[in-house]
Amino acid sequence: MDWEPGLSIWKQIEKQLLADIAEGVFSPGDKMPTEMELVRRFGVNRHTVRRAMSALVDTNVVRVEQGRGAFVQEQILDYPLGSKTRFSQIVSGRHRLPDKRLISSEVLKASVTVAQFLDVKPGTRVIELFSVSEADGVPLAVATSYLPAARFDGIVEIFTETKSLTEALKRFGIDDYSRKTTRISAALPSSRVASLLKQVKNRPVISTESVDVDSAGVPIEYGVTAFSSDRVQLIVE
Amino acid sequence: MDWEPGLSIWKQIEKQLLADIAEGVFSPGDKMPTEMELVRRFGVNRHTVRRAMSALVDTNVVRVEQGRGAFVQEQILDYPLGSKTRFSQIVSGRHRLPDKRLISSEVLKASVTVAQFLDVKPGTRVIELFSVSEADGVPLAVATSYLPAARFDGIVEIFTETKSLTEALKRFGIDDYSRKTTRISAALPSSRVASLLKQVKNRPVISTESVDVDSAGVPIEYGVTAFSSDRVQLIVE
């Protein structure tokens, strides 16, 4: 590589790497070459390469993880946590294609926790939905939802078909529902969740626990969702 | 200085300098010690000092100028450029005390430029106001304003008394006026302007040229304002 005078070398390297990313040589989520590889490629000192990478980190283009390497940062989705925010709307609004895939479903008896949130007696039959939400094929979140089975018998089929909980609930006469409470925490994903999110086990997930209620205030869904913290950012207003 | 294990030295230096600034050892606008002085003070390598300073620059706490040194960054005032933005309102809104001092005033014949903007014949008598706007005693801008003398006879006294153009205009029956056009450019200040802004000659100013009109659309003021680019940032929406 030959250097253009007047512009510092690290800036030219930054520019080149940015161009590589723009051209898709490195795609979002991809591992960038190691510092030593870049040293060989550009024929400069490691510190010079680091200066360039540092600039890319500052502008949120790449993310560096000590001991692992540098990765092209996926575009982080801002997920506003309103009482009426709907996943598909948010994703569509960003011109990305939403998809919600049902992984498994089961009818089982409500545990104490689930019963409490759904305001039913423990042991009441509830439907458990386990799903993955994606945007442009990239998994953003996995969710476990519980709904009272008596009220929503057959919702699994509708959900599978429409791929939208909002749509499925409409078939049961629920045109309007809203988020009642949301608890937010952070955790490391289980192997299963990490695998479904297509991320390594030691990158954290944002975990939310929420209850949706119908217009009368009756709980209709209790859910635990794990968002990939590399791809989603929750916005509270 | 002794280093606490577990936290990198540059971060500890950053922390210390930040504390110094918070305690007023270095005040906004002050020159920080040179890199070499900090090297001696902290007993580390120059690069380590630079790493710490770099962090302070990133967080907008200090500003570094090659060949001159580092300076504690003054809080930059966001100045929204709406059609009805008033200097005193903006400054008060940031909990800072506004002041507008008249430096000089003169009645003279309108130059071609002034006449054109005020929509009068060249040679018409106009009032020239030269003033400095301050927030908490820190000069933010110097302005040269021109108003038609016939319409605003005696406005100098009122302006001196009220220190507000908005107020002075009210006495002439103008309860409402708005910005018609604003042209923005950047320049280096003249010695006079630099001195009034209490800044060095080689720091640029933001220069605006604007025309205010009354509710009927008749030009009432043409002004050229130089904002200290270190203390004011114009916001266009």
Place this chain on the structure above:
DNA sequence: ATTCAAAATTTGTCTAGACGTCTATACATA
């Protein structure tokens, strides 16, 4: 006193090397 050029000062960039910390992996051990 003013102007102009050289010197000194100060920050910016680049190279070189050493060692620390974190991750991933393989292997041995309990």
Place this chain on the structure above:
DNA sequence: TATGTATAGACGTCTAGACAAATTTTGAAT
């Protein structure tokens, strides 16, 4: 199966030195 250990790979920090670039200061010439 689970846990600890060793090792290699990769990023993080710190030191050291040499120039380059921008600015300020100094001093000589006018």
